[in-house]
Amino acid sequence: MIVAEELVKEYESGGTFRAVDSVSLAVQRGEVVLIIGPNGSGKTTLLSMLGGLVRPTRGTVSVDGRALHEMPERELEHFRLTRVGFVFQTFRLLDALTPRENVQLVLDLAASRHDADAILARTGAAHLAHRRTSALSGGEKQRVAIARALANDPAILLADEPTGSLDAAAGEATIALLSDAARRDGRAVVIVSHDTRIVPHADRVLHMNDGKLSNF
Amino acid sequence: MVPLARRLLLRNRGGLLVTIAGVAATVSLLLFLFAVHAGVKDGSTRYVRTANVDVWIAQKGSDNIIKSSSFVPASLAKRVAAIEGVEAASPLVRVISKAEIGGRLTSTLFLFGFDPQTRLGAPDGVRLQPGEIVLDESFARKYELDAGDTLTIQRRPFRIVRLSQGTNALLSQFGFLRFEDAAAILGLHDTASFILVRGKGTAERIRRALPDVAVHESADFVRYHDEELDAGVLPVFFALAAFGAAVGGLIIALMLYSSALERRDDYATLKALGAGHRYLLRLVLAQSLLVTIAGSVAGALFTLAITPLLLRAIPTLVLLYLPRHAILFPVALAIGALAGVAPLRVLRRIYPGEVFRA
Numbered sequence: 001m002i003v004a005e006e007l008v009k010e011y012e013s014g015g016t017f018r019a020v021d022s023v024s025l026a027v028q029r030g031e032v033v034l035i036i037g038p039n040g041s042g043k044t045t046l047l048s049m050l051g052g053l054v055r056p057t058r059g060t061v062s063v064d065g066r067a068l069h070e071m072p073e074r075e076l077e078h079f080r081l082t083r084v085g086f087v088f089q090t091f092r093l094l095d096a097l098t099p100r101e102n103v104q105l106v107l108d109l110a111a112s113r114h115d116a117d118a119i120l121a122r123t124g125a126a127h128l129a130h131r132r133t134s135a136l137s138g139g140e141k142q143r144v145a146i147a148r149a150l151a152n153d154p155a156i157l158l159a160d161e162p163t164g165s166l167d168a169a170a171g172e173a174t175i176a177l178l179s180d181a182a183r184r185d186g187r188a189v190v191i192v193s194h195d196t197r198i199v200p201h202a203d204r205v206l207h208m209n210d211g212k213l214s215n216f
Numbered sequence: 217m218v219p220l221a222r223r224l225l226l227r228n229r230g231g232l233l234v235t236i237a238g239v240a241a242t243v244s245l246l247l248f249l250f251a252v253h254a255g256v257k258d259g260s261t262r263y264v265r266t267a268n269v270d271v272w273i274a275q276k277g278s279d280n281i282i283k284s285s286s287f288v289p290a291s292l293a294k295r296v297a298a299i300e301g302v303e304a305a306s307p308l309v310r311v312i313s314k315a316e317i318g319g320r321l322t323s324t325l326f327l328f329g330f331d332p333q334t335r336l337g338a339p340d341g342v343r344l345q346p347g348e349i350v351l352d353e354s355f356a357r358k359y360e361l362d363a364g365d366t367l368t369i370q371r372r373p374f375r376i377v378r379l380s381q382g383t384n385a386l387l388s389q390f391g392f393l394r395f396e397d398a399a400a401i402l403g404l405h406d407t408a409s410f411i412l413v414r415g416k417g418t419a420e421r422i423r424r425a426l427p428d429v430a431v432h433e434s435a436d437f438v439r440y441h442d443e444e445l446d447a448g449v450l451p452v453f454f455a456l457a458a459f460g461a462a463v464g465g466l467i468i469a470l471m472l473y474s475s476a477l478e479r480r481d482d483y484a485t486l487k488a489l490g491a492g493h494r495y496l497l498r499l500v501l502a503q504s505l506l507v508t509i510a511g512s513v514a515g516a517l518f519t520l521a522i523t524p525l526l527l528r529a530i531p532t533l534v535l536l537y538l539p540r541h542a543i544l545f546p547v548a549l550a551i552g553a554l555a556g557v558a559p560l561r562v563l564r565r566i567y568p569g570e571v572f573r574a
Binding site: 044047048051053054074077078079080081082084086088092094095096097101105106108109110148160 | 217219220223224226227481482485486487488489490491492495568569571572
């Protein structure tokens with residue numbers, strides 16, 4: 001499903017800084033992979049490369065056999081739009097839009113005919129559809145954000161600290177939704193987090209330190 | 217696209233209002249300039265257009281009644297009248313003078329003295345008795361005069377018998393009196409400014425008979441006025457209009473640029489979700505056009521509201537709004553679209569990976 005081989009990401013900043021160092025990883029459909037590690041260990045950079053947001057300095061990433069690192073920018077945009085769902089620690093909802101409109105926006109971008117209300121209902125956010133996004137609680141926002149991430153029925157779901165800004169109950173609900181996305185829908189789910197509550201829900205837990213990935 | 221653009225604009229209501237007000241002020245200024253130009257043009261040329269004259273005879277090198285000097289013998293009219301095909305010919309004298317009202321001097325008037333017999337050059341064919349005058353309406357309004365009132369010109373009293381319209385050239389207004397009254401003010405004998413002729417197709421015969429004067433067919437004479445006026449004022453109006461349009465465009469561009477900076481997170485999120493650069497461009501363009509449309513409508517309404525107040529405050533102002541002035545709105549949209557390129561560089565530099573920054 002997701003196959004990364006010998007991924008390296010280097011940044012030039014008064015010298016060469018290697019954020020991700022020769023990481024190889026394979027994530028299957030229906031699998032939840034949790035990557036834990038300290039701040040600055042390269043987790044988010046790895047997630048960005050898996051989602052086609054950042055191009056690797058070296059190495060390869062492919063999803064369903066399609067090589068992301070070779071895609072031109074417009075193709076990569078289309079790939080993100082149709083194949084990847086992102087969940088962020090700070091939700092990244094557009095406050096200018098209602099929750100329903102946030103979901104509909106992705107559907108419109110992808111010219112999809114899926115029903116925004118039904119998608120919101122799946123994450124338990126149907127009652128929030130027409131509320132002001134900025135007035136929602138963290139847990140409510142994350143439900144909407146997951147709905148948006150699922151809007152285009154993506155093959156892979158990438159979550160960056162999805163419970164980082166949530167209280168315990170909202171965190172549990174978020175974990176359940178992500179887990180459900182893998183178990184029920186057969187998506188490949190990669191979660192980057194410090195939150196050890198996620199460990200029992202993960203099929204595999206990997207540890208990242210100084211840009212290197214190892215089994216926990 | 218448009219709902220999102222509208223919502224993004226509404227996120228900064230203060231900035232949006234200021235921008236709409238700026239665009240409205242620009243549109244209003246441009247409409248005002250167009251209307252002043254049209255008004256001045258109409259006021260400067262309507263008399264010539266409606267004088268019911270077929271041929272204008274002037275001093276050599278003179279081709280308009282506003283911005284050129286012309287002296288010809290008044291008695292020339294008799295020679296012209298004898299030319300085949302000429303139905304009537306009579307002198308018209310122009311005098312430039314201030315008037316006096318209650319011991320106070322007015323602004324300068326262009327006084328035209330026409331022959332009371334032929335009434336060639338008489339506004340609307342008016343009949344005047346000695347000591348009577350037809351006065352431009354805006355001039356009369358400016359000095360609170362009306363029909364029946366009297367004013368003094370060169371120590372000669374004149375009773376206002378009628379007010380005329382379309383006789384306001386902005387910097388000066390027209391008055392009409394009998395030829396002998398105007399000649400007496402001028403103080404020169406057998407002197408006219410123009411000889412006016414009624415008789416279609418006589419211009420060439422008059423030219424052959426009178427080679428030392430300028431002979432203009434009416435349509436040409438009107439065109440010369442248009443050209444003279446355009447040459448004099450159009451560059452100024454164009455410069456002002458271009459400056460106004462540039463200011464309006466800059467206001468929109470500044471708003472879009474600062475909005476792109478303020479909403480950087482939103483644009484990064486859109487990019488991360490898969491929105492392409494073209495989508496973001498269209499989004500910014502939609503915002504720009506929405507602001508331009510709102511500003512244009514507000515500007516037009518403001519202009520409608522303020523016009524009566526302006527005309528009351530400045531009686532000699534002539535504002536003529538014409539259907540062709542509607543060209544301003546597509547032009548405004550084009551400027552708005554052009555302003556949409558302002559945040560291009562900011563948008564291009566937004567990196568979708570920014571979404572992972574806490």
